[in-house]
Each structure stands twice: as C-alpha cells, then as structure tokens.
Amino acid sequence: MDSLGMPEGMAEVEGLISKIDECFSLGFSRLGSEQLEGLASVARVFSGTPLGERMKDAVEGLARAEFREEHFVSLAAARQSLQGAQYDALLDQAASKGVGFTRAAVNAPKKAEPIPEIATWMESSRQWLVEVALAGFMQVEQETVLPFVATLERLQQREEAARLAMLLSGVVHELFDCMPIGNMVHVPIRRWSDLWARAMISALDLPAYPESEEVSGALHLTGVDLRRHSHAMSAVFYGVLLPDDGAARHVRLTASGYKVDVLDDDELWQVLDETVFDALIEAYTRAKTLNIKGMRLLGSGDLIWDSSRAKIAAKSDVMSVAAQHINAPDTVLCDAMPLDRHPVQVAVPVYMGECEVKTSDDGALMLSSDGFSVELDAERGFMGGDLTKQFKGVDDCVGLLRYDGRWLFQPLVLSSKGKLTRQGQSATLKIKSSSSIGILKERASMLLRKKS
Amino acid sequence: MSEEQISDRSVQQVQHEAMSRKLKKVPFVEIHGGRVAGVVSSGSSAERVYVSFIDAGTTNYYCSTNNNRPCGGLRGGPCKHIKSMLDEAVIQYGAAKVLKGLKIEADPATIHRGSDIVRHLTGSKVKEEASIVFSRFLSYLRQLENPNSVMPSPEMTWFIVG
Ligand SMILES: [Zn+2]
Secondary structure (H helix, E strand, O other): OOOOOOOOOHHHHHHHHHHHHHHHHHOHHHOOHHHHHHHHHHHHHOOOOOOHHHHHHHHHHHHOOOOOHHHHHHHHHHHHHHHHHHHHHHHHHHHHOOOOOEEEOOOOOOOOOOOHHHHHHHHHHHHHHHHHHHHOHHHOOHHHHHHHHHHHHHHHOOHHHHHHHHHHHHHHHHHHHHOOHHHOOOEOHHHHHHHHHHHHHHOOOOOOOOOEEEEEEEEEEEEEEEEEEOOEEEEEEEEEEEEOOOOOEEEEEEEEEEOOOOOOOOHHHHHOOHHHHHHHHHHHHOOEEEEEEEEEEEOOOEEOOOHHHEEEEEEOOHHHHHHHHOOOOOOEEEOOOHHHOOHHHOOEEEEEOOOEEEEOOOOOEEEEEOOEEEEEOOOOOHHHOOHHHHOOOOOEEEEEEEEOOOEEEEEEEEEEOOEEEEOOOOOOOOOOOOOHHHHHHHHHHHHHHHHO | OOHHHEOOOOOOOOOOOOOOOOOOOOOEEEEEOOEEEEEEEOOOOOOOEEEEEEEOOOOOEEEEEOOOOEOHHHOOOOOHHHHHHHHHHHHHHOHHHHHHHHOOOOOHHHOOOHHHHHOOOOOOEOOOOOHHHHHHHHHHHHHOOOOOEOOOOHHHHHOEOO
C-alpha cells in the first residue's frame, strides 16, 4: 500500500468550487462583475453536459438579478457534480495505491413518491435557502433564520423527512450559534456552502434508496462514527459482513435520533429507542458477533437495522477479522449513492497492523504501518481526547480513510494487547429517571400531554 | 474579507459544545432572541414551572408561572428562580457567553456563578409576556419525542460536535 496524495485534476475542481462559494459568502443579491465572470467560467465547464443549458440559463439569469429558485437548484447541482467527480477520483486513487477493496457501483434510485404535506414544507425550505443565498453567509442575521424555525419543527415531526430535518436543524443551530457572523475569526464558507447545496438538493425530493437484497451471515462490528450536532445524533456502525455465500463485504448500519444540547457523550445514546436498538448496542458494547438472517442491504452498503433479523452470537474477534478481511482485495466496498457522492463521504476502511504514531515537522500526527503513512484526523475528536495519548501502546487499529483537503485517518477501533478502545463502548440505552433524558421525558409527559 | 478569515475544511468543529449539567432544578436555559431565559422547577408542584428571563442591554427581568401568574419573589430584586437560571446558564454556556448574551461589560474571570452576574443587573422588574420562552421549552422537549431513523443519513457526516 502506497501513501496517498492529491489526485490529478483536484486543484482545478477546487478552484471552480471556490468561485461558486465566493458568491455564497458575499450574497447573490450583491454579486459584482468579478463573481459573475467566475460563475460563467463554471458554466463553461459544463457546456455540452446534461447540466450545460441549465447552468448557462442560471448564470445569465443571476446576472440579470433574476433570483429564481431553479437557478439556485442548478448551482447546487453543478457544485454537487464537481464534488461527485472528486469523490470518484479519490476512490480511484485509494484503489490504485493498493488499499485493498473491490469497488461496487450503485445505480441512481427511482424518485420517491412525494407526500403532499411534506412537499409544502420542503418548498418553504427551498425558499428559505434562496433567502440565505441572496443575503450571503457573511450577512446572515437572526432575522434571516428565525422565520424558518416553524417550518423546521414541522419537518422534524415526520420520520419520512428525518434526513432533511436533521440537516437543516444542524444548519439553523450552527448559524444561530455563530452570530454575529461578521465577528467570526474563521468563517467556514466551504462547509456552509456544502451544507447549503446538500440541503437544496435534499429539499427537492424525499430521499430515495437504491435496490436492496436480503443478506444473511456473520456481522462483525468494528467501530462507530458518532456524528452529532446540538439537536440530533447519528451513529454509523462500520462492520464486516461474512455472508453465508460470497465475498466479505464492508457494511454500515445507521441509528439516528433527535436530541437536546445538554446531553453528554454517554447520555446521547439514550435518545435511541431501546426496543429497537437494544441488540445492536449489546452486540457492539460486548464485542459479540451478530448473526443476521434476511436483513435488507442497500446497494450503497447500508444494512437497514431490523432487530427481528439479528441474533447475538459468539464473541467477535474484531481485530483478526479486520486483519484478514478489511483490506483483502476482494472485500466489497459499495460506492455512495449518486446524490451523496462528495469528498466527505469517502470512508474507506483500513486495517493498520503494527502501527505507530509520529509528529511530522509541521505538527501533524502521522500514523504509519508497513510503509504506509497518513495524517490522523484530530478534528473529529475520537473518544473526546488527545490522540497521541490514545495511540500510546496501540498494536493495531482500524479506521476510515477520509479526505478533507488532504487524506486523513479517522480511528474506529484501537487495540492494545487485545484490549479494544472504541467510541460508544460503554453505551447503554437504559434511561435512569435521574438522568437528563429521564428528567426531560418526565417533564414532557407532564407538560406536553397536559397541553394537547 | 482577508484570506485567513476563510477556513476551508468541510467537516470541522464549528458549533460550541454545551456543557452537560444537572437538570432537576432548571430543566431549560437558553441565550436566544436578545434574552437569557429559562424554566425553573417549582419546589411544590410537579405541574408548575417558573419562566424567568432577563433582557439583554436593559437587564430588565421578569418571572412568572407557566400559567402567567407573577412570581411572588420579585419584590425588591430578582427572585431565586432568576438566580438559579443564571447559575445554570453559566454552567451550560460559560460566563463569557452569558455576559455577551446580556450585553453586560464585565470580566468573565470574575464570574464564578450566577449570583456574580446578579450584581451587574441594573434593570428592574418589567412585566412581559413569557409565553415565547415557555413554548420554546415545549419544542425543546418535543425534540426527544421525534422519531428515530434506521435509514442512512449521509447529511450528518458534516456534524461532529454537539
Ligand atoms: Zn421567580
């Protein structure tokens, strides 16, 4: 396995994305000739492609101060298509440098049937996103965001809209939290433009999923990527599925729930319904194999958790399964769904045997194993602490190769003399009445029921 | 905008992480809409809560029950509910954020607990509608009633703190 660098063509695409993002920062109602020329250069890249005409119309429309929603949708689609190309280039590079896996393509799913009531709130969401784009992130104020909160609360109450609602809850909270934005030392323009574009695309149609198959076999959970913001948590369990027949597969299982801000890392697990997720959490925290029978596996590698199709079985020897299968050339790794292709969705599982951590000359923590070296991702706060300390005495580990301007390694599980360290390892779904969730649930039963 | 004002990472810790705290006495406190506001449990009835708030700038304050009955403790200064609310606000958000939320000029290092902020309040009791605070508390509670999901949620990949 060779160390990874920036794929060819990446910098040019970055340049195009920055031209779009500059407009989001400044506000589309205030574009000057420089920004409009920048957008035109992006549009030219798309000429002759399916997006070509739309982008040309969008840029010409925006130059005439014609702020129609469809123009903004075109911009979101163009941005997404550029990042989709980056996603492909990154996965190709990982494969060509010898990170073992067999890439499996996934087709675009059929559009989901709209639900009229939710469609109305999605339309309001798109209108709000247009308002934000017109104002520009640097100018967003309380008054820009407050009118959208009522729509957001409606979206949150519908399971079908959970993905869009969790995304928008994060965006709304983050914007409030950062106000006044003009006073920020670092304005995360790339990040906010990403979130804006993703939200615009997600607000067009309800999520659709690729074809699925029913799978059976032994599931070994390696670790958890714990994503969260103030109002939602979403745990992604990464694992290796050894099917009853066929090659080993990289799979993911997602469990998401809404939360409130005061919960600590232990408590946030308790927003998950015990009756649904009990066996999953038990298998993970006790390092047991899950025998699954006929569980739905999407073409994107996502297993859809169903406790009636899983049985807790014998102890899982996570590290030896990892050493044997994670980077075996025939282990299947599915691509992200077409709408999700974006550099942040690159998550290639890697096993690092006999690993060591060193600080590079520019202060980055480098993890290496067998001549392969990658920077540890300090931003994602594995186990909430100091990575140098956590890697002390670690023999081998499993993590995800990520990309965010450069290649990074996100740890999932560390092993030191057979002892595992992984996020959520002491998670419990039992709610004590004295815990934060216990108290808030009791209040809710008193005040919400009484009112309704 | 200068170059160093722009930060390029897509996935980064932008949001502040609220500190966890005991919720028994003060189930809810927030800095929002030009106020520091909170909901304080009543010592005597489980179905009654007090809604307390302080306006930024004027530092005028008020406290009433969720049924809009004025709090009896407001004679001559902020009541014990307002003090408890400030104590918990300092724990959850830190003194600097609470002072900024109230537009009070004071050194955060001198604020160890809520009562240290009470000394800086120059406003007085002003009767104001508390229903906004209470309804924000109810929607906060409703978050925990919203449905879980087992479907993939790639949008959450951007969020790593909170
Ligand atoms: Zn009071």
